Amino acid sequence: MNRDSFSSLTLSTAMVQNLQVIGYETMTEIQAQAIPLALEGYDLLAQAKTGSGKTAAFAIALLEKLDVKNFDVQSLVLCPTRELADQVAKELRLLAKFKHNIKILTLCGGTAFGPQFGSLRHGSHIVVGTPGRILKHLKKESLALDSLKTLVFDEADRMLDMGFIEEIDAVLEYVPKKRQTLLFSATYTGEVLEISKRVQESPHSIKTTEVELPNKIEEVFYLCENKLETTLSLFAKYTPENVIVFTNTKSEADILAQELRRSNVDALALHGDLEQYERDDVLVQFINKSARVLVATDVAAQGLDIEELRMVLNYDLPHTYETYTHRIGRTGRAGKEGVALTLYTQDEEQKALEYKDEKRSFELLRSQDSLENFTMLAAYGSLVIEGGKKDKLRAGDILGALARDVGIDAKHIDKISIYDRQSYVAIAKEQLQQAYEGLRKTKIKAKRFSVWIL
Numbered sequence: 001m002n003r004d005s006f007s008s009l010t011l012s013t014a015m016v017q018n019l020q021v022i023g024y025e026t027m028t029e030i031q032a033q034a035i036p037l038a039l040e041g042y043d044l045l046a047q048a049k050t051g052s053g054k055t056a057a058f059a060i061a062l063l064e065k066l067d068v069k070n071f072d073v074q075s076l077v078l079c080p081t082r083e084l085a086d087q088v089a090k091e092l093r094l095l096a097k098f099k100h101n102i103k104i105l106t107l108c109g110g111t112a113f114g115p116q117f118g119s120l121r122h123g124s125h126i127v128v129g130t131p132g133r134i135l136k137h138l139k140k141e142s143l144a145l146d147s148l149k150t151l152v153f154d155e156a157d158r159m160l161d162m163g164f165i166e167e168i169d170a171v172l173e174y175v176p177k178k179r180q181t182l183l184f185s186a187t188y189t190g191e192v193l194e195i196s197k198r199v200q201e202s203p204h205s206i207k208t209t210e211v212e213l214p215n216k217i218e219e220v221f222y223l224c225e226n227k228l229e230t231t232l233s234l235f236a237k238y239t240p241e242n243v244i245v246f247t248n249t250k251s252e253a254d255i256l257a258q259e260l261r262r263s264n265v266d267a268l269a270l271h272g273d274l275e276q277y278e279r280d281d282v283l284v285q286f287i288n289k290s291a292r293v294l295v296a297t298d299v300a301a302q303g304l305d306i307e308e309l310r311m312v313l314n315y316d317l318p319h320t321y322e323t324y325t326h327r328i329g330r331t332g333r334a335g336k337e338g339v340a341l342t343l344y345t346q347d348e349e350q351k352a353l354e355y356k357d358e359k360r361s362f363e364l365l366r367s368q369d370s371l372e373n374f375t376m377l378a379a380y381g382s383l384v385i386e387g388g389k390k391d392k393l394r395a396g397d398i399l400g401a402l403a404r405d406v407g408i409d410a411k412h413i414d415k416i417s418i419y420d421r422q423s424y425v426a427i428a429k430e431q432l433q434q435a436y437e438g439l440r441k442t443k444i445k446a447k448r449f450s451v452w453i454l
Contacts, residue, residue: 009035011064018098019060028053029208034182035060043203044182045196052208055091058152058182062126063096065149071103071123072147076175078131078168080158082108082276088154089128102126107143109133110276117142131159131167138174145174151199156185157192165195172199217332219360221342221352227315228259233365234341235265235293236374240311242286245295246327248316256315257295264375267293270300280419281384281454288415288426290382290454298323306330314342317351324355380414381432383439385423386450393423397445402427406438424454 004026006019027035030048037044038061048054062075077092079085089106096102107116107129113136120142127134127143137143153159159168181200185192188207196203224230231245247253250271260267268282268291279300285291287306298318309331318324324342332338344352356362387393395416402408402425414426427435432453439451 004032010039011060012098014098015060015064018095022094022097024056030054030206031057033206033208034058037204038180038182039064041180043180043200044206045200045203046182046184046206047186047188048184048208049186054184055088055154056095058184059088059092059095062150062152063092063098063102066102066125068099068101068125070147071125073124073127073143073145074147075126075150075152076134076145076148077126077128077152077154078134078159078171079128079154080130080164082110082130084155085128085130092126092128104128107133107137110279131164131171135167135170138171146176148176148179150180150182151175153181153183153185156183156195157187157189160189160191160195168195216337217328217340218337219328219340219342221344221355221360221362222365223349223362224343224345224365227343227345228256228263230343230365231260231313231315232263232265232371232374234313235376236371238311238339239376240339241292242289242306242309243293243311243313244301244306244309244330245293245313245315246301246318247295247297248319250297252316253295253297260293260295264377265293266291266376266378267295270294270296272297272299274300284417284424285382285454288382288417288424289380290378290426292376292378298327308336309338311339311341314340317342317344317348321355379428380426381429382454383425383427383432383435384452384454385425385439385444386421387444387447388419388421388423390420391445391447393418393444398423398425401439401442401444402435405442406435408435408438
């Protein structure tokens with residue numbers, strides 16, 4: 001039997017079959033080491049980076065050990081950001097298809113408390129969330145952890161970096177002393193090792209030998225007089241399919257996004273003053289290619305994982321070298337090449353030169369042809385349908401309604417994103433109005449939903 005095969009583990013036949021159906025063919029290194037120990041009930045201190053398969057490394061064990069007939073919370077997964085919590089919950093639900101009626105609930109800040117309270121009243125087997133919102137539910141007694149069997153810390157180093165230690169300590173007051181604790185972290189910092197000593201009992205330490213390849217990033221610093229004009233010139237030079245532009249303040253993010261739109265660039269701002277629904281709208285439009293530029297602050301961009309991001313542009317010099325590394329690390333992933341550009345003025349030259357090394361070039365931008373006719377517009381627009389997972393909507397239902405009933409050729413329909421109560425559809429701009437008017441008159445799964453253009 002292949003030792004890297006999931007069938008080599010003591011998993012149920014239904015779980016193994018589901019893994020095969022969803023494309024989990026062989027185990028990654030972290031999965032091969034962690035799953036057997038987690039199934040045996042040991043505490044784990046595991047070093048694993050994003051993309052190593054770490055979610056499945058703990059999720060498979062959690063799901064296998066569930067008592068589905070008991071609707072008390074049996075597993076709690078703590079994550080540093082809502083975006084990571086959503087990713088973890090999504091993968092858990094995919095893996096949970098091997099058995100009916102497994103309830104997985106996400107509890108994060110930035111969303112209404114009431115609906116979460118209502119969902120908890122109906123019970124949940126696994127809760128995934130951020131420390132602050134989990135603690136709020138515990139204090140209001142809408143969440144009970146008396147039956148908890150397994151506690152998971154996902155990306156523990158980031159949680160500690162973001163200052164969640166007080167919330168974590170408070171959550172631990174509500175957790176049974178006798179439990180399994182799985183701690184996953186990209187690095188073994190002193191703080192991570194310290195919290196492991198406090199929350200775990202004789203943990204098995206796992207350090208995989210998988211080497212994360214460095215991102216292939218072209219790094220260029222540009223001295224400029226007018227940052228907006230230089231930004232437009234660089235967009236014209238590189239013509240990126242998508243780009244995140246970083247500013248140091250929320251107000252500057254708003255102003256720059258407005259200036260870019262006036263310059264015929266489809267740009268949206270992302271910062272901490274946005275309500276959660278506004279943040280969702282912005283991110284969906286950027287991810288589904290309805291906006292090519294995202295102007296963001298560092299705090300707002302925490303937890304973002306945009307696939308195949310072509311470029312990062314530092315409109316403002318970052319305050320620290322670590323922030324610079326985090327910013328540019330979003331491009332050039334998974335073996336793809338990326339571009340990281342940084343602007344600085346003459347007043348900022350001394351600070352900019354602190355970044356100079358053999359990898360980074362410092363240049364003056366050569367004069368561009370007139371930008372009078374330059375545009376950087378998105379190929380798609382976004383439709384919002386006031387219905388989602390709670391209405392049992394699937395991507396196929398929406399695609400069928402658009403293609404069959406409205407007459408939109410499938411080649412003009414791109415990403416369909418379905419959330420609990422809303423769905424977003426990326427449609428070629430030339431067909432956007434037709435799709436909007438058609439869906440307003442068309443039923444999806446025998447029900448008519450409100451529709452609007454984002």
